[in-house]
Amino acid sequence: MLFKNISLVDENFNIKKNMNLVTVDEVITYIGSEVPQEYNGEVYDGNNKVILPGFYNTHCHIPMTLLRGYGEGLPLQRWLFEKVFPFEARLSGEDCYWGTMHGAIELIKSGVASFTDMYFFIEDIIRAVEESGLKGNISHGSTFNPDIPDFYDLKAYQDPYRLLKIYNTKASGRIKIDASLHAEYTSNEAFVRQVAEFAKENNLIIHTHVSETLKEHEECKQRHGLTPFAYLNKCGLLDQPVVAAHCVWIEGEDFDIMKEKNVTSVHNISSNMKLGSGFAPIREMLDKGIRVGLGTDGASSNNNLNFMEEIHLASIINKGVNRDPEFLQPSQILRMATENGAISQGRFDAGKIRVGYKADLIVIDMDKPHLQPVFDVLANLVYSAQSEDICLSMIDGKLVYKDGEVLNIDVERTVFESNRIKDRILSEI
Ligand SMILES: [Zn+2]
Structure with a gap:
């Protein structure tokens, strides 16, 4: 496709006006002020429009769209044990397929090209992601189970191991299988070491939650005499590339460990604010040169997957907390949302x-x-635009959204199925 006469956000976040951009198959093949003469494909009129890179959502639990708004207002532990876990225990693979489709609608409508996810029934999640046109780094969350203490006996190992042989070797790279440790507080040392070993042997990125709440951070120090990051580092988990969600309560040497181990910290502003978890020290991380990405988290703790809202909130709340209007310029927050x-x-x-x-x-x-x-x-773009202002989205060179229409998903059917699943599970509980 030729995007003709369009304003373009270049890789240094400068605006170039009256540009032409050509895509062929999966890639960008031309950027320039002249229209390439030999071009004879589809033309998109860029008048009064801006083209920028699609967004990368770095922490999500996509099927949790099915739990949106369920058990609101309860304290965290009661919410999890009385509401979330009993609901999740009744989910089937087919349910997770529809929950993923539902989430894909929201991600695509808010400009996301690719997302990092942690859940279960990952084969069904992948099926929906492939149909939707999105890209994803998909992982199966792993937690220590006293009845099945060996990580290698869990579906959290078996499903990813089977699927990574299929997907991580594909040239397109649209779906990648990551390893996942749910968190320090849902595992033990032998288990963490097994997850680290699995990731290392298969050269996988590891997706995990770190220091989301003060309680979990302090309890880790009591259990192990180390902060969660120091403990995970001791267990070898940080020897592979790690995507660490939240990082709200990190302190002291945690910053040095993250920098040295090249950890990506995920800023989940909506989730952290809504669950009252606290505020991540983004300024200190950036000062240390730590890579920070943005994440929606799941829809049950956000309560939507609107990525442009994350950009907006992260941008203004960080200025407010730091009492510094110069902090986090639009180019910085957009770099987190895209390149990082x-x-x-x-x-x-x-x-x-x-x-x-x-x-x-x-x-x-x-x-x-x-x-x-x-x-x-x-x-x-950062302070005024809404996701409704996105009029086109292309992923790997294929259109997935145009003028309000999600091209690969039956939106009405998907919402119907989500409600059907909700009604069924509520009747079972
Ligand atoms: Zn999470």
Whole structure:
């Protein structure tokens, strides 16, 4: 496709006006001020529009769209044990397929090209992700089970091991299987070492939760005499690339460990605010040179998967908390949302607009009252734009969304199925 005469957010987050961008198959093949003469394919008129890289959501539990709003207002432990766990125990693979489709609608409508996920029934999740057109780093959360103490006897090992042989070798790389440790507080040392060993032997990225709440952070120090990061490092978990969700209560040498081990920290602003977990020290992380990505978390703790809302909230709340309007410029937050996320997923040829890179692109229609006048395009994108302003989304060179329509998903059917699943499970509980 040729995006003709369009404003473009380049890889240094500068705006280039009146540009032309061509995609062929999966990749960007041309960027320039002239229209390439030999081009005779489809043309998209970029007048009054801005093209930028698609977003990379670095922490999600996508089927939890099915639990949106269930058990609101309870304290964390009661919410989990009285509501979430009994509901999840009744989910089938087919249910997770529909929950994923439901989440995919929200991710695509808010500009996400690829997401990092942790849940179960991952084969069904992958089926939905492939049909939707999204890309994903999919993992099966693993927790220590006293009845099945060996990690290698769990589905959390067996499913990913079987699937990584299929997906991690595919040239397209759309689906990647990651390893996952749910968290320090749902495992023990032998178990963590097994997960680390599995990841190392198969060269996998590890997706985990770290220091989300003060309680879990302090209890880890009591249990092991170490912070969660120091403990996970001791167990060898950080020897592979790690995507660590939350990182709210990290302290002291944790910053050095994260930097040294090249950990990606995921800032889950909506989830952390809504669950009252606390506020992640983003400024200190950035000062240390730690890579930070943005994540929606699951829809049961957010309560939507609107990635543009994450960008907006993370941007303004960090300024407020630091009492510094200069902190987190639009270019910085957009880098977290794009390039940093792509790197964290091992997608080194994606996340920016560059010839030869994957054509993960979104187009914003600037012809809206709340996006005019324009002094600074990036400022309008971060502080004023809504996900409804996205008028086109392309992933790996294929259109997935155009003018309000999610092209690969039957939205009405999906929402119907989600409600049917909700009604069935509520009647069983
Ligand atoms: Zn999570």
